[in-house]
Amino acid sequence: MTDFVLKRMVALVLPFVQMLGFYVIFHGHLSPGGSFSGGIITGLSLIAFSLVFGLERGQEKVSERMMSLVESFGALWYGAMGLVGVLRGTTFLMNKGAGVPLGEPGKLYSGGLILLITLGVGLKVASTVVTLFVALMEEEE
Amino acid sequence: MGELWSRVLQNYPYVFALALFAIGIYTILTHSNLFKKVIGINIMEGSTYILFIAAGNVRGGVAPILDMGDPGLVYVHPLPQALMLTGIVVSVSVTALSLALITKLYRFYGTVDAKEIMKIRSEVRANAGRD
Amino acid sequence: MPGAISENLAVLIVVALLSTAYIMPLLTKIGRFRVAEFFAVFMLALALSGGVYLAREILHNGAFTYAVGGWPAPWGIELSLDAVSGLFLITVGLVATPILLYASVDLVQDVGSRSRAAWFLTLFLLLVAALCGLGITGDLFNIYVMVEVATIASCAIVAAQNDATSVEATFKYLMLATIGSGFVLLAIGFLFVLTGNLNMNFIAQELAASWQNYPTALWVSLSFFMVGFGVKSALFPLHVWLPDAHSSAIAPSSAMLSSLAIKGYIIALLKVFYVAVGAEIITRLPITNILAVLGMLAIIAGALFALAQDELKRRLAFSTVSQVGYIFLGIGLGNIQGLTGSFMHILSHAITKALLFLAAGSIIKRTGKTRISEMAGVGFEMPVTLGVFAVGSLSMIGIPLFSGFVSKWQLLLGSLARGNYLSVIVLVGGSLLAAAYLLPVLRTAFFERPVQNPVVTEMAYVQLVAMLFLAVVILMVGVSPGVVLQLAKQAAMTLLGLEVLP
Numbered sequence: 001m002t003d004f005v006l007k008r009m010v011a012l013v014l015p016f017v018q019m020l021g022f023y024v025i026f027h028g029h030l031s032p033g034g035s036f037s038g039g040i041i042t043g044l045s046l047i048a049f050s051l052v053f054g055l056e057r058g059q060e061k062v063s064e065r066m067m068s069l070v071e072s073f074g075a076l077w078y079g080a081m082g083l084v085g086v087l088r089g090t091t092f093l094m095n096k097g098a099g100v101p102l103g104e105p106g107k108l109y110s111g112g113l114i115l116l117i118t119l120g121v122g123l124k125v126a127s128t129v130v131t132l133f134v135a136l137m138e139e140e141e
Numbered sequence: 142m143g144e145l146w147s148r149v150l151q152n153y154p155y156v157f158a159l160a161l162f163a164i165g166i167y168t169i170l171t172h173s174n175l176f177k178k179v180i181g182i183n184i185m186e187g188s189t190y191i192l193f194i195a196a197g198n199v200r201g202g203v204a205p206i207l208d209m210g211d212p213g214l215v216y217v218h219p220l221p222q223a224l225m226l227t228g229i230v231v232s233v234s235v236t237a238l239s240l241a242l243i244t245k246l247y248r249f250y251g252t253v254d255a256k257e258i259m260k261i262r263s264e265v266r267a268n269a270g271r272d
Numbered sequence: 273m274p275g276a277i278s279e280n281l282a283v284l285i286v287v288a289l290l291s292t293a294y295i296m297p298l299l300t301k302i303g304r305f306r307v308a309e310f311f312a313v314f315m316l317a318l319a320l321s322g323g324v325y326l327a328r329e330i331l332h333n334g335a336f337t338y339a340v341g342g343w344p345a346p347w348g349i350e351l352s353l354d355a356v357s358g359l360f361l362i363t364v365g366l367v368a369t370p371i372l373l374y375a376s377v378d379l380v381q382d383v384g385s386r387s388r389a390a391w392f393l394t395l396f397l398l399l400v401a402a403l404c405g406l407g408i409t410g411d412l413f414n415i416y417v418m419v420e421v422a423t424i425a426s427c428a429i430v431a432a433q434n435d436a437t438s439v440e441a442t443f444k445y446l447m448l449a450t451i452g453s454g455f456v457l458l459a460i461g462f463l464f465v466l467t468g469n470l471n472m473n474f475i476a477q478e479l480a481a482s483w484q485n486y487p488t489a490l491w492v493s494l495s496f497f498m499v500g501f502g503v504k505s506a507l508f509p510l511h512v513w514l515p516d517a518h519s520s521a522i523a524p525s526s527a528m529l530s531s532l533a534i535k536g537y538i539i540a541l542l543k544v545f546y547v548a549v550g551a552e553i554i555t556r557l558p559i560t561n562i563l564a565v566l567g568m569l570a571i572i573a574g575a576l577f578a579l580a581q582d583e584l585k586r587r588l589a590f591s592t593v594s595q596v597g598y599i600f601l602g603i604g605l606g607n608i609q610g611l612t613g614s615f616m617h618i619l620s621h622a623i624t625k626a627l628l629f630l631a632a633g634s635i636i637k638r639t640g641k642t643r644i645s646e647m648a649g650v651g652f653e654m655p656v657t658l659g660v661f662a663v664g665s666l667s668m669i670g671i672p673l674f675s676g677f678v679s680k681w682q683l684l685l686g687s688l689a690r691g692n693y694l695s696v697i698v699l700v701g702g703s704l705l706a707a708a709y710l711l712p713v714l715r716t717a718f719f720e721r722p723v724q725n726p727v728v729t730e731m732a733y734v735q736l737v738a739m740l741f742l743a744v745v746i747l748m749v750g751v752s753p754g755v756v757l758q759l760a761k762q763a764a765m766t767l768l769g770l771e772v773l774p
Contacts, residue, residue, distance in 0.1 A: 068298075075294040091283075092280055095341065097343075136241060137184065162454065169451060170451075193464070194465060218396065234420075235420075235424065243443070258440060
């Protein structure tokens, strides 16, 4: 792909797409969307980069190794957040009852652990989408 | 008889859901193109989303985002929507897995048509038997 | 701290297995692959001991529930820990641990590369975690999610070998299994519309009060459940995917799928029918009779199909179709002995079929022969492998002192208690047919002289230990079924809603 306009446009738009992705992830507990939608948006931005600039340059930016690390981290992070409740002597995934401060309703920090869990799931979804894309692209050679 | 029809019409989302479900299964079972089978899966899963969302709908209800300013608002049931988000994730992963399998099958057989794959396989088996 | 662990044990088992699954690629990239394998086997053994501990608690102190996240039942997800979950956790642990131990020796060679082997471990552990989750959950939608995780993981471990046959079998399996889960999800939707609940105990309360107002809708929902779980657990006319998928995968995958994966869906079906809908309603509907008839058809037809196969693994795969019929027959009988027999058969068939598939995989791997007629004299070359194969065969037939006898005896008692003499004939006939399709393997292996001198050696010690472990469990359950049988009986009583004495 040597399309100049396409490359410039993608380079211009991508940061905003990624920002939107993280915005959706962070506001999952306040507005429509959440970790899954936000993670997909973030992942798609990386896929768009690979599509326009080629798979190799995309791999330079975020390597497969890095992605699988993030993927495992996202899943483990969820488990760790769930264990907070167990360690505080209550049940798995317990939020308020485990003594986590809930914050003020309607503000960004509200809902205690939910924000942190959403972050982990969002990272996992984003990296999974990219890994899937890379796996399917590599099959084709 | 008239009462039955009016009840069916009132509950039209369920009728749509079941019709779509049947169309999806028909597509999976009758089309020999593997991609069309995957499309059939997505139609089938889509029908279940309609069923659940319709079950959680309240006529005149708004999206279930708590609005402190207006206590008189009627909200739709948020649970089916959350469940169907999970359903969408599941169907995305099934679609991804089946697409990956299709690319593999294409590499092995050079076609994405189930009938041709069967033909190639039976030829291979017949040749193996002759040796 | 010990208190916190034992209170949350049920959820910790699932979470630990899931986390271990996701650590596998990391461990392989950072450390040595052997470390990852050892860690996976260790975690499975830990899950097994956790399951045994839970089952003991349930047996002594009765069933209890666990609210995830501290949200009580109608709002949050509730885990219901009764004898059913205890028995199934033990089954999963007892079978999955030796299978993974067996797999770990040749895994890299079997699936192609180290990174692929790491993903195989991930999928294997995901499958085990999903099965454990199916055993303990008390929530309908949770069942759907666990069923899907199990389906995707089992599809992927069929394709692990990465050759044309197994990939094609996987695709077929995936299509049919997805149709099955579509039916299950639609049926869950029906129950949700009817009762407004997803928690199984609450659904049971709602239905008990109002099911006569919409019997047709309930009927549709139940038949969708039957078809959906029937496809996934290879109930007779819906079994078409099973022989290809189970015979083309590598030995540990076949063992895992044939012994455990299909049992998870049966447990889910049992929970939906007897817990969510309730024994009161389900035994009044003719759906249990349909299950019994299909079970009997499966026993006979599966065994006849198995007789016609010359490929060893295909014969074992069709034998699974036949043996699943026993479990469905027990469910269909709907009385306490029948259900006890079903639960015992879930355990005993899981152990036996895992052993048979591992032994068959060993024979095929060492000799390169897949057909039974070519296996003359293998018994002299691989005495231990064929010895445990003999133990498995005798248990599958239902010879006394082997675990298969215990379950078939209970099923026989259940049939007699119902006065159903046709099923008595089918049970005995099924055993005779099982003898007819399994004993020729032993005859060929032990009583026919090989053409050339023996060149084949036994499997690695670890693999022999894994198979011997399964054989010893078969004998232990067969000789003194006491505690396990009590657990199965208690599970049956829980499902039928009878008073369980702690």
